[in-house]
Amino acid sequence: MSALGRFLRNPAGLIGLVLLLLVLAAAVSASFFYPDDPLRLAGRPLQWPFANPRFPLGTDNTGRDIAAQLLHGARISLLIGVVATLLSLSIGVAVGAIAGYYGGWVDDALMRVAEMFQILPNFLLLLVLVAVFGSEIGTVTVAIGIVSWPATARLTRAEFLTLRQREFVEACRTLGMRDARIILGEILPNALPPVIVYAGVVMATAILLESALAFLNLSDPNVASWGNLIGAGRAVLRVQWYVSAIPGLAILLTVLAVSLVGQGLNDALNPRLKGTP
């Protein structure tokens, strides 16, 4: 059975895929349902959901439409998730591949650099980067990518360490193949499956990191992100809890979707790890 076939037969992966498509649909349809700026003042503040047909999910404490922010926020969350993950993967895979393939002092040097990033908790490092470079949404995304590459690098390196000793790699060397081609063309395709699976974890973490920043009012205040909405709702948490709860639920579902898809990919790409049913 093909990897795709296995993925589609996996209930967890399928649920994740459906949820992810829903989030994607929300992001795509945001401009259609709410063509105006989601951050404009739309009506009386703190209207409960379902109370006013104009605002199906109510308004927040400054009178902005929660539904509009929710749909537009899906864009931001997905954008941050995808871009930060790609960044983290490209740095991580490049560093891990070179360190794992060459070993020796190259490996030592690159892994010490990776450790410098890992010594600080991700979030603290992110706070430092945002404090230094500012909190525009682009900067925040890059910063998230930068704090999350070392784990990808370690995973790629571990794969390369075992694969480079395999005889098929030695065979390529005896055929007169260049290192770059061995790394990219021969080893990398064999090393990728676990990295792709891990990308799900990176993406979920990236979305959570941005929300956490926004909750501390350290993310870009000029975009409608879920984290910003939660942060705004903090002031009225005890009575109008829905202001924080609705975007919180959205984050929960998105992260769950990404994790489930990752899990499904894992089962589909590494069928032997699951054992015979």
Place this chain on the structure above:
Amino acid sequence: MTSLLEIRDLDVRLPPGGDRAFALEGVSLALARGEILCVVGESGSGKSILAGTIMRLLPPGIGVAGGSLRLTGEDLLAMPEAGMRRIRGARIAMIFQEPMTALNPLRSIGDQIGEMFRIHTGLSGAEIEARALALLEEVRLPDPPAALKAFPHELSGGQRQRAMIAMALALEPEVIIADEPTTALDVTTQAQILALVRDLQRRRGTAVLFITHDFGVVAEIADRVAVMQHGRVVESGEAEAVLNRPEHPYTRALIAAVPPLHAALRAPMPADTPPALRIEDLSKTYRRSGWFGRKGRETRAVADVTLTLPRGGTLGIVGESGSGKSTLARCVMRLLQPEAGHVRLGETDLLALRPAEWRRETRRIQMVFQDPYASLNPRRRVGDLVAQGPVLHGVPRAEAMERARELFELVGLRADALERFPHEFSGGQRQRIGLARALALRPEVLVADEAVSALDVSVQAQVLRLLAELQQRLGLSLLFITHDLRVAAQICDRIAVMQGGHVVEEGTAQQVFGAPREDYTRALLASVPGRAWTPPETAEVA
């Protein structure tokens, strides 16, 4: 003789969707007290499943579908799990193939042997230790008190297997099942372990069910033989009869595939044959750097080796594991960087070349690897794998694919298999693909590192024949590395025997096998299992 273990019409079902429905079909065997019954077969014949069925240690999804299994009349198949636990270890013990993985690395040998007594008896601690010590003496481990406290990694492979045997003997079981117990061992160690098993079996009268793929081992140890193929016993009988007068065609084919232990009659190489490859004073030392300037451990894997491979001939390098023969091959191919010496291919010193120059010269010397499963990139089509080399060296892609097609036919594979992936082929077919890949560059010299060691004996014979045939046709010179003296005798013109990184003896195959000069060579030859038995010439070739 009364039967101790009686197996009758045993059927074992495999999970649906496999290549066959039954792992064992109608297997009937009887093991008498005090005899060694060898179960022989190639991979996939079901011989290990048989051992698992007797011990009720089958992987999930595999189950007994019919037949009976009796130990002194007691039905083992009907026995509850608690009853089986009392039988395992106490009445039927097992020796596994790989003692390093069968032993717990975190517990001492004495502790693990003692566990047998702690589980099955109520002996005191001091008594258990005394018994364990006596067992280690019985299996003739050097310095038993020290071995008692040793951890598995502190013992050599042969010593670990002795410890495993001590464990199996602990409770004086009636039956010992040995599943390929010497396959992972060197030939001299194997000879010692086989002698030990036979000796213990005679002294104690234990019955041994000995599973092996090696007819040499059968000739060495068996009282009776059962030959298995595709889950059925195709022939069984007295060892002497089966070995020398096999009746079933499959047994005959298997025995015909066993290379005899004397140099094959090959046309002698003229003395003035120009060399294809000269290895001069090659040395490679492995260093483990110590901490804080402390001197690390040094191993001289290859020490001042000088060898000549005559053009169009085969130079065999034989030796036990750790003798440096694979390191030598990897140094020749520049997969490892030796610290001294020259490798001259014609007039070119390969080791002195710059990386870019070496990449160009690779077309002249190619390698075939040991493991047919690891040596092909699983994500590339086999046609690409074979065409890859020529493409790298500037051959247009269409022409390279055409060459791959010709090579596939040359090595006996169908040309329409080019589009498939490696996992769709068997081990022997993959080794042919590896060979085609090496030949695609039309090299002058082929380095084969244990190229047939991972193959079943009948497939091995086919690949060896193919190699010899290609050598004739293409005028190849072959550097053939093997631990198997029978294989070396079959294919080599000259033989170099390596031990501890040094070449201890080098000469023509006739001379090395017929009149060895060195003690070590003689010891190696004396250790080959079944050396006294020459496979009957009358047997037809598969």
